[in-house]
Amino acid sequence: MSSQVALGALTPRQANLVEAAAARIFPTTDTPGATEAGVVVYVDRALADVYPELRALYASGTRALAGEAKRRFGVDFLRAAPDQQDALLADFEAGKIDGYSRAGEFFETLRTHTMEGVLGEPVYGGNRDLVGWKLVGFPGHQFGYDDPYINTVVDVPPKAVARPYATREEWDAQSNPE
Amino acid sequence: MPSQTPNRPKAVDVVIIGVGAVGGIMAKELASAGLEVVGLERGPMLELEDYGSKDSIRSTVRRDKAEWVRHEPISTRATSAARSQKRYTSTPMNNVGGGLLIWTGSATRFMPSDFRVATEEIAQGGAVRANADMTGYELADWPISYSDLEPYYERFEWELGVSGDGQANPFAGPREKGYPLPPLRQGGRNQLFKAACERLGYHPHPTPNGILSQSYKPPAPYDTRIPERPGCVYCGQCNNYGCHVQAKLSTMWTAVPVAFETGNFDLRTHSKVFRINTDKAGRATGVSYFDEDHNIVEQRARIVVVASYIYEASRLLLLSGSGKRGLANSSGRVGKGIMAHGDVRYTGIFDDFIVNGFIGPNSGMRMDDFNANNFDHAGLGFIRGGTIGTSGGGAPVERYDAIPPSWPRWGAAYKEYFAKYYTRMADVASHPETLAHQDNYLDLDPNLKDEWGIPLPRTTFRFHDNERKMWAYLGDVQQRILREAGASQVWGSPTNRASRWAGGTMMGDDPASSVVNGYCQSYDVDNLFVVGASVFPTMTGYAATPTVGALAYRTSAYIAANDASF
Numbered sequence: 001m002s003s004q005v006a007l008g009a010l011t012p013r014q015a016n017l018v019e020a021a022a023a024r025i026f027p028t029t030d031t032p033g034a035t036e037a038g039v040v041v042y043v044d045r046a047l048a049d050v051y052p053e054l055r056a057l058y059a060s061g062t063r064a065l066a067g068e069a070k071r072r073f074g075v076d077f078l079r080a081a082p083d084q085q086d087a088l089l090a091d092f093e094a095g096k097i098d099g100y101s102r103a104g105e106f107f108e109t110l111r112t113h114t115m116e117g118v119l120g121e122p123v124y125g126g127n128r129d130l131v132g133w134k135l136v137g138f139p140g141h142q143f144g145y146d147d148p149y150i151n152t153v154v155d156v157p158p159k160a161v162a163r164p165y166a167t168r169e170e171w172d173a174q175s176n177p178e
Numbered sequence: 179m180p181s182q183t184p185n186r187p188k189a190v191d192v193v194i195i196g197v198g199a200v201g202g203i204m205a206k207e208l209a210s211a212g213l214e215v216v217g218l219e220r221g222p223m224l225e226l227e228d229y230g231s232k233d234s235i236r237s238t239v240r241r242d243k244a245e246w247v248r249h250e251p252i253s254t255r256a257t258s259a260a261r262s263q264k265r266y267t268s269t270p271m272n273n274v275g276g277g278l279l280i281w282t283g284s285a286t287r288f289m290p291s292d293f294r295v296a297t298e299e300i301a302q303g304g305a306v307r308a309n310a311d312m313t314g315y316e317l318a319d320w321p322i323s324y325s326d327l328e329p330y331y332e333r334f335e336w337e338l339g340v341s342g343d344g345q346a347n348p349f350a351g352p353r354e355k356g357y358p359l360p361p362l363r364q365g366g367r368n369q370l371f372k373a374a375c376e377r378l379g380y381h382p383h384p385t386p387n388g389i390l391s392q393s394y395k396p397p398a399p400y401d402t403r404i405p406e407r408p409g410c411v412y413c414g415q416c417n418n419y420g421c422h423v424q425a426k427l428s429t430m431w432t433a434v435p436v437a438f439e440t441g442n443f444d445l446r447t448h449s450k451v452f453r454i455n456t457d458k459a460g461r462a463t464g465v466s467y468f469d470e471d472h473n474i475v476e477q478r479a480r481i482v483v484v485a486s487y488i489y490e491a492s493r494l495l496l497l498s499g500s501g502k503r504g505l506a507n508s509s510g511r512v513g514k515g516i517m518a519h520g521d522v523r524y525t526g527i528f529d530d531f532i533v534n535g536f537i538g539p540n541s542g543m544r545m546d547d548f549n550a551n552n553f554d555h556a557g558l559g560f561i562r563g564g565t566i567g568t569s570g571g572g573a574p575v576e577r578y579d580a581i582p583p584s585w586p587r588w589g590a591a592y593k594e595y596f597a598k599y600y601t602r603m604a605d606v607a608s609h610p611e612t613l614a615h616q617d618n619y620l621d622l623d624p625n626l627k628d629e630w631g632i633p634l635p636r637t638t639f640r641f642h643d644n645e646r647k648m649w650a651y652l653g654d655v656q657q658r659i660l661r662e663a664g665a666s667q668v669w670g671s672p673t674n675r676a677s678r679w680a681g682g683t684m685m686g687d688d689p690a691s692s693v694v695n696g697y698c699q700s701y702d703v704d705n706l707f708v709v710g711a712s713v714f715p716t717m718t719g720y721a722a723t724p725t726v727g728a729l730a731y732r733t734s735a736y737i738a739a740n741d742a743s744f
Contacts, residue, residue: 143413144413148364153601154534161232
């Protein structure tokens with residue numbers, strides 16, 4: 001893993017596979033992707049805190065991902081070439097993985113969680129440094145907008161606020177999480 | 179130790195079941211008329227900490243508000259041959275103020291013709307001219323007209339605060355007064371919609387909105403006790419979020435505080451009513467409910483008002499009374515005539531225009547050129563229609579699946595797409611009217627029960643041909659608008675998702691075929707009132723809220739004027 005954090009639900013091996021697969025779903029290009037956003041942290045916390053019933057799916061899904069890469073390409077998924085990883089993930093998406101009936105379900109879950117990890121609130125572990133919001137042009141939790149920004153880029157710095165606020169002062173007093 | 183309500187507290191004048199849109203207004207009105215009112219709300223009174231979060235994961239992905247309704251599942255199935263499924267829906271909500279907490283604010287009055295669908299379509303031959311097959315459909319006129327409701331629409335708009343332009347919609351009914359507040363500020367999405375509709379010859383106008391465009395306090399002769407609230411700040415987070423500045427119309431911060439101020443209103447939260455009690459003569463004597471600790475409390479009252487969402491309205495009547503049919507059901511119509519809007523939504527992306535859809539308001543412009551009987555249906559194969567308006571917006575976690583069908587759903591090309599177009603997409607959606615049909619009804623589930631052991635309300639519901647033909651027609655118009663607005667790609671489709679329910683305790687002129695009269699008063703039990711969208715004989719192509727509010731005001735006035743007879 002690119003960042004060493006304490007895991008709450010995934011094993012280190014599962015975390016590496018999740019991170020590698022998420023990096024193909026929302027890749028790092030000339031801009032940050034799933035890896036920089038911390039998607040694996042989002043997934044791990046989500047499984048630990050709110051979706052414990054999905055742990056088994058992640059366990060079997062990552063196992064199938066690794067097993068299929070080994071069988072097809074003779075290498076570990078982590079060491080497969082990006083286009084090999086993509087081909088494999090496309091077959092998961094299509095549900096065409098012999099011997100693993102939950103391939104489609106695993107792919108959809110991983111894709112959903114990847115996007116939530118890139119675009120959700122940083123308090124859940126993803127969207128680190130608001131890279132996801134900066135990428136798509138979402139200013140996050142603004143108190144409001146004084147201008148309608150008609151056909152104009154919204155040039156206010158993005159902000160994530162952890163606690164509800166009723167007034168501009170209460171909003172102003174909260175800063176982005178470290 | 180919390181003070182405990184005795185098992186048989188003293189009798190009061192009025193007990194109201196549900197303190198949402200209707201219950202909040204009626205509590206204020208009846209308590210102000212000097213009646214002693216108890217409001218029984220099955221959910222809590224929420225604080226800013228509960229509802230004010232702008233966290234998109236919490237509010238739209240993990241749906242914390244659905245967590246609040248986890249005690250109140252419903253049961254659904256498509257046909258009477260199908261097996262029913264337990265389902266959780268946050269539409270009615272479970273809190274003081276009800277669904278007004280999370281609504282988008284769309285607050286249009288019904289049109290005069292909306293109250294006489296049977297006359298126009300059957301007696302005057304509309305359905306025949308349209309070549310529409312009405313087999314199985316149950317069309318009915320309302321027993322009241324637009325002009326009966328007009329003064330009460332005005333009270334709703336001027337007391338609770340609606341922003342709009344009373345002159346802008348040529349299809350709207352006549353109004354004594356305009357809206358108390360000018361329309362909300364219009365963002366890019368609404369400019370695109372307005373310009374495209376005008377070029378196409380349609381009649382776009384700002385959506386009358388239950389969100390304050392400026393700070394507001396009702397002037398005399400309206401209720402000046404209602405607290406002042408600030409105007410909208412355009413944060414864009416209305417749908418599924420509570421309003422952090424309280425600009426969005428809710429009885430929670432308008433009518434309910436005034437009800438308390440009278441000294442005549444006793445609000446009991448976490449109170450789940452399971453039966454309306456009656457005496458030997460068949461008159462209502464009050465209700466029985468479970469308090470927060472699951473103790474049974476019997477609250478006696480001279481007048482009982484059912485002010486819940488449609489599921490609970492029919493369910494409570496079916497659970498009460500002594501016979502197999504339940505209470506107030508000599509017509510056999512309780513649970514019949516349920517309706518729900520379909521969902522027809524199209525999305526466009528714009529290469530030459532930055533939409534910034536995340537900026538409010540969620541619901542900005544609309545047009546009624548294809549609503550009701552505002553257009554020629556000759557040979558179209560369906561009757562009625564729906565309002566068409568701007569929609570969409572939302573945080574990125576709500577929009578990442580808005581992808582043209584031919585485009586990859588993941589990988590570098592998808593990333594490039596979403597990074598470019600998140601701020602450049604807009605939706606056009608319609609509220610297509612669904613008509614009552616004999617196949618659709620609400621009853622008690624014979625197997626599934628809630629945690630108190632009470633049968634779940636079961637909806638048996640599916641859409642039929644009139645709806646599907648209407649969706650296709652409205653969908654074509656919606657796509658035309660997006661293309662005219664300059665969208666480089668347009669996609670979408672009607673879905674079978676049903677929302678905004680109505681019906682089940684229909685109002686009508688004939689006690690043999692309806693449950694309540696035009697004052698929402700039961701034909702069988704004269705001191706029982708059922709108030710809400712459940713009384714609608716037709717649901718129209720609009721959202722229900724202002725009409726529900728007007729009915730609450732009108733029924734309150736009727737009860738106060740005839741109090742001596744109960």
